[in-house]
Structure formats: C-alpha cells, structure tokens
Amino acid sequence: MTRRFFEILPAASAWITLLGLIFFSWKLPVLVVVFIILFDLFWLLKTVYLFFYLQHSFSKLRKNTAVNWISRLEEEKKGQWEDMWHLVMFPMYKEPYEVVRESFIDLLKTRYPLKKMIVILATEERGGEESAATAQKIKEEFGSRFGHFLTTIHPAGLPGEIQGKGSNETWATKLAKEKIIDAYAIPYKKIIVSVFDVDTRPGNQYFGILTYKFLTVEKPHRSSFQPIPLFTNNVHHVSSFARLIGFTSTFWQLMQQGRPEQLVTFSSHSMPFGALPEIGYWHTDVTSEDSHIFFQCMLHYKGDWKVEPLLYPIYMDAVTGTGFWNALKNLYKQQRRWAWGIENFPYVMQEFWRRKDIPGKVKRFWTWRIFDGFYSWSTSSFIIFLFGWLPNILGDDLFHTTVFSYNLPRITGTLVNIASVGIVTSAILSVFLLPPHMKGFTKKHTILYLLQWILTPVTFIVFGSIPALEAQTRLMLGGKFRLGFWNTPKK
Secondary structure (H helix, E strand, C coil), X not given: CHHHHHHHXXXXXXXXXXXHHHHHHHHCHHHHHHHHHHHHHHHHHHHHHHHHHHHHHHHHHHHXXXXXXXXXXXXXXXXXXXXXXXXXXXXXXXXXXXXXXXXXXXXXXXXXXXXXXXXXXXXXXXXXXXXXXXXXXXXHHHHHHCCEEEEEEECCCCCCCCCCHHHHHHHHHHHHHHHHHXXXXXXXXXXXXXXXXXXXXXCCCHHHHHHHHHHHCCCHHHEEEEEEEECCCCHHHCCHXXXXXXXXXXXXXXXXXXXXXXXXXXXXXXXXXXXXXXXXXXXXXXXXXXXXXXXXXXXXXXXXXXXXXXXXXXXXXXXXXXXXXXXXXXXXXXXXXXXXXXXXXXXXXXXXXXXXXXXXXHHHXXXXXXXXXXXXXXXXXXXXXXXXXXXXXXXXXXXXXXXXXXXXXXXXXXXXXXXXXXXXXXXXXXXXXXXXXXXXXXXXXXXXXXXXXXXXXXXXXXXXXXHHHHHHHHHHHCHHHXXXXXXXXXX
C-alpha cells in the first residue's frame, strides 16, 4: 500500500497543478496571474543561479581535458595506480557491427595501459545470430589487445527479470567475477567498473582521471564517478531537436556536477567493483538501471554513498532514425524512457518508510530532491511557456478590464526574455562542444546551429514535460501501462 501511494503521488501532483491552473484561470484568474508571475520570477532567479554552476563546470571541463592524467598519476600516485584494474562493460542488443567497432577503436586510443583492462561485451540471447556474429568479430579483432576480454550471452526469459540493461549487466558481471576476477585472484578493491552504452567513446584520458579521482577522494569505495555525456558522435547527422536535447542534457549534467551533493548516476558511469557483490548487483526488474544503482548503494550503505563529479567528457550518439518523423518518434521514446526514472521514487520512499537505520536528514534530502526534480520536469515548461496566457483566454469580461489582464503578458514576457539569456549562453557554449574539423562544416552551419536554439520552448514542452508527464501517469495507472526497457536505435 505504501509503495502504491508513492507511485500515484508524482502524477497526481502534476495533474492537479496543471488542471488546477486551467480551472482557476477561469474562476479566479487574478490568483493565477499572481502565481504565474511569482513562478516565472522564481525560475528566472533559478536560471541565474544555475548559470554560474554551468560556467564554472564548463571551465573545469575544458581544463581537465587538457591535463595529462597519466603523468599526474606518475607524479603523485606512483606505486598505487599501477595496480588498478578497469572493468569496462558494453551491454549490447542488436547494434550494428560498425557502431560497436567504433567504440572499441576509440577504447584502444586510451592512454591507460590496456593490459590492466577487463573488457566485457555483454550481448543478449534476444539479439539472435546477428548479435552473436558481431560479438565474435569484435573478439577476434580486439580481444587480444586487453588484459582480459569476455563476451557473454544473457539468456532471455529468466524468472524475475525484465528485458533491459540491468539484467544483462548483472549476468555479465557475475560471469566476469567467476571466470576472470576470482580465477586470477584480482583484489576487488583494485577494480573500478565502468558501464558504457555500446556507442560510448570515452575521452583518451578518461581512465587516467577516473583512477586519479578514485585514489584521491575521501571515500572511493563509497562513491560512484560520473563523467559528462556529450551526444556529439553523430551530431551533424541528426535533427535540431535531437541536438538540442543532447546539449540540454550535457548542460544539466554540468550544472549538477557543480553541486555534487545532488548528483545521481546517469547513463555511462563508473563505480568500485567491491560494492556490487555487497548490494546484490543491479536489480533485474527495473528499467532505469543507471540511476537505480545509485539508490541501491545509497540505501544499502545507509546514506553513505555519493557521486563524485569527473568533469571529463565521454562521447555518445544523439538519437536518430530512418527519417525525420521516425527520428522524432525515437527521440520522444528516449525522453520517456529517461523520465521513467520516476520508478525510483516509490522504491526509495518504501525503503525510507520501513527502515529506521537511515538518517532522517538523508531521507528528507532525497525525498524532496527526487520529487521536486520529476515534478518540475513534468510541469515547469507548461507553466512558463503556455499557461501564462490562460487567464486572458479563460477569464471573464470583468477580468479583461483589470490591470492584471493588461500587464500579465508584458510581465511574463519580460521575465522569459531575461531568462532567455541562459539560452543564448547555452547556444554559444554548444558551439565549443562540437567535434572539431568536421568536413564541410562552415560558418554558415555555425550560425544555423546558434539559431536552432529558438526551438528551445517547443523542445522543452514536446520532448520534456510531455514525455515526463506520460511516464508519471503510466506509473500512476500501473499494470499494463508500466514502461519496459526501450533500446535506442543506433546507426
């Protein structure tokens, strides 16, 4: 009963807010005017606040990419870093051989010793012969270059599992533990696990900075490590909406890494291997395994788990498709899948409710942090970009004669225009994140890339609030409406 209540709460709160604003725009338009102005002012101040984190983190990102982290390890951690192993896992389903191969070619460019790497290509039985053939070709071409290389096949239809990355990662890691880590007596405390999407290409210093961070943070065995995802592998071959979503996700991660106490693992990330057997590996019945693993660790260690920001890039694919409309459909499905991270809320709340060994301040912080994040995701874009007009549309004739009716569009328009400085800044920063030396990329393209940010309001609503609201509503309805794992097409 407790879990079901928390499954209903997020969507119920969002729908009450949105429908309530529509109703009161008709019955009490003055009240709605005051609310919308205060809400827009709040988001203006929040935009300014987050802008400073964005600038700071962006500067640190550029500095970190210029550092030779292996040299720094040699200077500061000689005798310690040489024994560190990296277990690098690429879960895959039916991705083309060319996509997988590009990731492995990039992995070979890393400056970390390849012989200190355990690489797993974790395939699915559901992927069929094509997936098996791709894994075999990758093994023949790249397997001998690493310290250890393992291909795994996750069986379909195991009891208690849903189709998804989490169940595949658990299966593959257990096999790696049995066949490699335990067989060669590699100490658990000397292994860092990095779980990458199969299109992920880490920067060539990624494992250097990851090792340095692991050896210098206060509690390395109670920490996950989060890079900055850049969705730029194919950025010149996708729609403007996919580019905007990609850059928006990157900028959000930059802002969050400026305030690491709020960080949750996202997409490709790293963590100490030793924690996985202790927490029981990834849960095999959840879709959003990337963020869920953070909450598993946080709950298991009674709040003593945090995400350390790396402020270093990894490169991934933006969403594409077989045509323009198919690409937009895929983009929407990807955002809905990300928004399905709301499934973590009832899980965490239920654990908070029944467990007394987790500090109250931890419970209060993460209860608000999770709820506020998803509530804002599903409602804010509607209120900022659409609902400011509702009182003038639905209000009666008497309201239209008031100063509130006259000034509402002017005040909200002014606040949104001031806040758009953040959009302009993001547009400029995005140009610096584009892959260099792209053939045929001219100044004209740069101008077009800047102008595409005009689509931001539409993007935030159609590929932000709407899929988030759908995901929360599906969780509220439960049963057949619940979302399973959707594999983003790669090409």
